[in-house]
Amino acid sequence: xxxxxILACSITGLLAACSILPKGNNQHDPRQQQSSEExxxxxxxxxxxxxxxxxxxxxQVLLSQAEQARQQGDSKQALAYLDRxxxxxxxxxxxxxxxxxxNYQLGELxxxxxxxxxxxLFLRSSVANYEVLQRRIQALQHKVEAKRDxxxxxxxxx
Amino acid sequence: MTTAKKPTRANKSSSTKTASKKKKPxxxxxxxxxxxxKQQVWSWGWRLAIIGALALSIWLVYLDAQLRSQFDGNKWTxxxxxxxxxxxxxxxxLLSPEQLKAELQWNDYKAVxxxxxxxxxxxxxxxxxxxxxxxxxxxxxxGALKIRLSFASGRIDELSVAGEPQGLARIEPQxxxxxxxxxxxxxxxxxxQDVPPALVAALVAVEDRGFFDHYGISxxxxxxxxxxxxxxxxxxxxxxxxxxxxxxxxxxxxxRSLQRKIKEAFMSVLLELHYSKEEILQAYLNEVYLGQxxxxxxxxxxxxxxxxxxxxxxxxxxxxxxxxxxxxKGPSYYxxxxxxxxxxxxxxxxxxxxxxxxxxxASQRINAQGQAIRxxxxxxxxxxxxxxxxxxxxxxxxxxxxxQDLQNTGLRIFTTLDPWLQHATEKSVQQxxxxxxxxxxxxxxxLEAAAVITSVDGAEVRAIVGSRRVQYFGxxxxxxxxxxIGSLAKPAVYLTALASGRYNWSSIIDDxxxxxxxxxxxxxxxxxxxxxxxxKLFMVDAMARSLNQATARLGMKLGIGQVVDTFERLGLExxxxxxxxxxxxxxxxxxxxxxxxxQTYASGGFAMKPRAIQALxxxxxKVLTSYALEGRQVYSPELMENLRYGLxxxxxxxxxxxxxxxxxxxxxxxxxxTSDEQRDAWFAGFDDRHLGVIWLGRDDNKSMPFxxxxxxxxxxxxxxxxxxxxxxxxxxxxxxxxxxxxGNTVDENCGGIRRMPFMxxxxxxxxxxxxxxxxxxxxxxxxxxxxxxxxxxxxxxWLF
Numbered sequence: 001x002x003x004x005x006i007l008a009c010s011i012t013g014l015l016a017a018c019s020i021l022p023k024g025n026n027q028h029d030p031r032q033q034q035s036s037e038e039x040x041x042x043x044x045x046x047x048x049x050x051x052x053x054x055x056x057x058x059x060q061v062l063l064s065q066a067e068q069a070r071q072q073g074d075s076k077q078a079l080a081y082l083d084r085x086x087x088x089x090x091x092x093x094x095x096x097x098x099x100x101x102x103n104y105q106l107g108e109l110x111x112x113x114x115x116x117x118x119x120x121l122f123l124r125s126s127v128a129n130y131e132v133l134q135r136r137i138q139a140l141q142h143k144v145e146a147k148r149d150x151x152x153x154x155x156x157x158x
Numbered sequence: 159m160t161t162a163k164k165p166t167r168a169n170k171s172s173s174t175k176t177a178s179k180k181k182k183p184x185x186x187x188x189x190x191x192x193x194x195x196k197q198q199v200w201s202w203g204w205r206l207a208i209i210g211a212l213a214l215s216i217w218l219v220y221l222d223a224q225l226r227s228q229f230d231g232n233k234w235t236x237x238x239x240x241x242x243x244x245x246x247x248x249x250x251x252l253l254s255p256e257q258l259k260a261e262l263q264w265n266d267y268k269a270v271x272x273x274x275x276x277x278x279x280x281x282x283x284x285x286x287x288x289x290x291x292x293x294x295x296x297x298x299x300x301g302a303l304k305i306r307l308s309f310a311s312g313r314i315d316e317l318s319v320a321g322e323p324q325g326l327a328r329i330e331p332q333x334x335x336x337x338x339x340x341x342x343x344x345x346x347x348x349x350x351q352d353v354p355p356a357l358v359a360a361l362v363a364v365e366d367r368g369f370f371d372h373y374g375i376s377x378x379x380x381x382x383x384x385x386x387x388x389x390x391x392x393x394x395x396x397x398x399x400x401x402x403x404x405x406x407x408x409x410x411x412x413x414r415s416l417q418r419k420i421k422e423a424f425m426s427v428l429l430e431l432h433y434s435k436e437e438i439l440q441a442y443l444n445e446v447y448l449g450q451x452x453x454x455x456x457x458x459x460x461x462x463x464x465x466x467x468x469x470x471x472x473x474x475x476x477x478x479x480x481x482x483x484x485x486x487k488g489p490s491y492y493x494x495x496x497x498x499x500x501x502x503x504x505x506x507x508x509x510x511x512x513x514x515x516x517x518x519x520a521s522q523r524i525n526a527q528g529q530a531i532r533x534x535x536x537x538x539x540x541x542x543x544x545x546x547x548x549x550x551x552x553x554x555x556x557x558x559x560x561x562q563d564l565q566n567t568g569l570r571i572f573t574t575l576d577p578w579l580q581h582a583t584e585k586s587v588q589q590x591x592x593x594x595x596x597x598x599x600x601x602x603x604x605l606e607a608a609a610v611i612t613s614v615d616g617a618e619v620r621a622i623v624g625s626r627r628v629q630y631f632g633x634x635x636x637x638x639x640x641x642x643i644g645s646l647a648k649p650a651v652y653l654t655a656l657a658s659g660r661y662n663w664s665s666i667i668d669d670x671x672x673x674x675x676x677x678x679x680x681x682x683x684x685x686x687x688x689x690x691x692x693x694k695l696f697m698v699d700a701m702a703r704s705l706n707q708a709t710a711r712l713g714m715k716l717g718i719g720q721v722v723d724t725f726e727r728l729g730l731e732x733x734x735x736x737x738x739x740x741x742x743x744x745x746x747x748x749x750x751x752x753x754x755x756x757q758t759y760a761s762g763g764f765a766m767k768p769r770a771i772q773a774l775x776x777x778x779x780k781v782l783t784s785y786a787l788e789g790r791q792v793y794s795p796e797l798m799e800n801l802r803y804g805l806x807x808x809x810x811x812x813x814x815x816x817x818x819x820x821x822x823x824x825x826x827x828x829x830x831x832t833s834d835e836q837r838d839a840w841f842a843g844f845d846d847r848h849l850g851v852i853w854l855g856r857d858d859n860k861s862m863p864f865x866x867x868x869x870x871x872x873x874x875x876x877x878x879x880x881x882x883x884x885x886x887x888x889x890x891x892x893x894x895x896x897x898x899x900x901g902n903t904v905d906e907n908c909g910g911i912r913r914m915p916f917m918x919x920x921x922x923x924x925x926x927x928x929x930x931x932x933x934x935x936x937x938x939x940x941x942x943x944x945x946x947x948x949x950x951x952x953x954x955x956w957l958f
Contacts, residue, residue, distance in 0.1 A: 056248070056250065056325075057248065057249060057325035057326070058246070058248030058249070058250075058325045058326040060325060061324075061325040061326045062326065076781070076784065077297065077298075079784065079786065080296070080297035080773075080781075080784060081297065083772075083784075083786065083787070084246070084297070086615075086616070086787065087246070087613075087616065087618075088246060088248065088326075090613070090614075090615035090616060091615065099786075099787075111786065111788070114764070114788065114789060114790055114791065115787075117764075117791045118764070121762055121763075121791075121795050121889065121890075
């Protein structure tokens with residue numbers, strides 16, 4: 001009887017360990033940690049610096065409106081403003097980066113990747129915020145790759 | 159034994175007969191017979207009356223239920239409204255005053271001296287004031303506002319909104335059509351409180367003076383109508399109340415029968431029982447039929463006001479109100495566009511009635527009657543339809559929405575159409591097709607054309623023409639014509655060569671005659687347009703001059719399969735037969751598919767489907783879907799930039815050379831295309847903003863005396879003259895080097911004859927010394943050919 005109890009406890013414990021393993025790993029995943037840091041950096045620092053870039057005044061208006069909408073949690077509205085901005089400046093890397101970032105928040109990874117491709121294509125070293133933008137694009141690309149890896153990784157491992 | 163039993167009423171006659179045989183006939187008492195007959199009739203009458211009353215009650219309950227169910231919910235099927243793109247205004251925008259003026263006018267803005275109301279604008283030289291109307295855009299609603307702007311050097315210089323400098327403003331988008339149900343009923347809904355009181359008063363005065371007193375039917379009205387009709391000897395007046403008219407239009411048909419009339423009367427009374435006079439009046443004003451515009455029927459005073467006068471109902475003057483009310487009697491007979499005299503007479507009758515009833519003063523009547531009948535052009539941009547574009551919208555939406563939802567629920571569809579470009583495209587197609595027919599000596603319309611214009615970066619369809627008859631709702635050649643693309647296929651062959659890494663534009667290729675044998679023994683022997691062989695030449699020159707033999711040779715060396723892969727990678731979603739002839743464009747495509755192929759070149763390597771829809775909202779402006787920019791990168795920007803060099807050479811030195819002279823720049827990428835026996839003429843080209851693909855041909859697929867350069871190019875050229883051409887800017891920087899006559903990279907002073915682009919990084923470690931390159935001058939050509947000849951070809955036998 002004692003053996004049976006021990007066996008049952010062992011099996012239960014093993015199953016529990018397997019099922020929570022990925023979650024436990026995520027909590028300490030350095031990439032996840034990095035991503036939350038990046039979020040705060042994005043909001044507090046880089047976004048302001050991105051705005052220091054030389055945008056067209058019309059685009060600047062729309063970027064501000066998009067940022068307001070984003071802060072209010074209305075990502076769709078923010079994307080609508082950004083798309084208007086894109087139509088005015090269809091080769092502004094910063095607009096694509098922002099669109100990609102918002103799509104990342106919405107979990108649209110495929111969309112993020114194609115927007116980042118455009119962000120990279122139109123990134124010119126002549127723009128004032130070149131370095132910040134380049135760094136942000138790379139960081140977001142890493143996040144997307146990490147997320148894709150997580151999706152591919154099986155949740156149960158025996 | 160006889161019984162003394164008294165005969166019952168039932169067996170009375172038989173017993174009487176029996177008795178008569180035995181006895182002397184006694185007179186039958188007849189005094190009771192008439193009474194029993196009457197009683198019978200009376201009795202049956204009652205029964206029938208009760209049954210009739212019961213049936214009537216059931217019918218009325220049924221009618222009542224029917225009436226309430228239809229009248230309580232959405233009363234009308236509202237077609238989806240389709241809008242063009244809004245016109246964004248900002249400092250620095252390339253915009254001509256002509257375009258601004260045209261777009262305002264197409265949007266029913268009126269030019270005035272003093273801009274004080276929405277929907278008007280004024281101009282003083284380069285300074286403009288526009289009173290923008292309130293509008294619910296796809297992303298948000300915006301109120302009416304006054305925009306001031308000034309022009310300098312063809313661009314907007316300064317912009318202010320409500321007196322404050324602003325970075326951005328926009329004009330509401332133009333209405334460009336609807337997605338109608340089968341009966342093509344169109345209407346705009348309006349609330350009664352938004353209708354001018356004078357219009358309501360005029361309507362009641364003319365159509366139903368006792369409207370506020372009766373209960374759906376007016377006995378007095380019927381008697382008065384009868385009297386008038388008898389006196390005239392024909393029907394000159396109707397006795398129907400407004401309620402009856404509404405019931406007839408809303409629930410019944412125009413059938414002239416007593417049964418319909420009775421039903422109408424009952425339903426009118428029921429309607430009055432359940433709904434207020436105001437509700438009935440509002441429904442009437444929205445339901446009433448007021449004319450026809452092509453396939454579209456105009457319903458409701460709001461739409462009629464916009465259609466006939468290009469105004470909101472609130473902006474109508476007395477003369478227009480009287481005319482609109484007068485037209486209700488016979489929208490076709492009193493149509494002011496076709497019958498201005500009749501319309502004027504009818505308007506004056508209405509004004510007389512209004513004055514007689516003291517709704518207006520005598521001086522108001524005289525003043526209004528003195529005005530001429532002024533109506534807006536019914537074919538103006540804001541009221542006409544754009545069939546080819548609407549068909550595309552419908553097709554793209556039908557993958558996400560049911561057709562009946564598009565036709566019935568009043569959705570608002572915000573699209574990518576640029577009205578200015580659309581008009582330029584239509585005008586150019588119409589003018590040139592007619593001109594080419596004159597040139598060719600065609601005595602009746604023979605040629606057809608189609609055009610698609612998109613934005614290079616977003617693949618937004620800015621204009622589309624599906625026929626020379628631009629308002630024709632029939633076969634849309636831009637979407638559905640499948641025609642051989644001719645030399646439009648060639649860039650895909652050269653792209654395959656460049657992508658292989660074995661070729662660059664300075665590679666020497668051979669333009670010798672070529673023969674390819676098929677498995678069935680047939681021979682494919684393409685010849686150059688000028689029937690000449692051009693020998694060995696730079697690959698870029700073969701592309702620019704659209705040489706068939708050189709391209710066919712190159713394609714066969716690369717392998718048909720490789721070229722088919724390229725077509726597929728470019729976004730072509732159809733089965734491509736692996737025949738050698740596809741190298742020279744035996745492949746059939748619609749102009750829209752050809753646009754998709756060129757879109758990849760124009761966008762820097764992103765395969766994108768041309769898209770016509772930006773967003774979709776409900777009638778109360780809730781966003782249902784926003785269509786974001788999509789497209790995967792299928793080629794590197796470096797490779798695309800390299801290919802674009804070749805396409806620009808078509809303008810620099812090739813078949814589209816005349817564009818360079820016209821636009822004073824050669825920074826345009828283009829390709830002409832002509833199919834076998836000149837059955838199809840194509841032109842595809844793009845600048846920094848727009849891509850345009852033009853097709854010209856005959857519906858009977860016979861040949862015509864035009865090529866891509868002489869037939870389709872002039873149409874493209876005219877569109878871009880009007881749109882304004884912005885020279886191409888490089889996507890990325892390529893490496894450049896001088897090459898000698900053998901295609902070897904050399905120093906400029908060492909036999910370099912042309913400067914050519916190379917993929918970044920490929921020039922490193924290349925020896926450009928004079929000795930090396932002159933001694934090895936033929937190696938590059940022969941080496942490449944030998945290497946390629948070694949490769950096994952397709953199932954065709956590669957001859958030479």
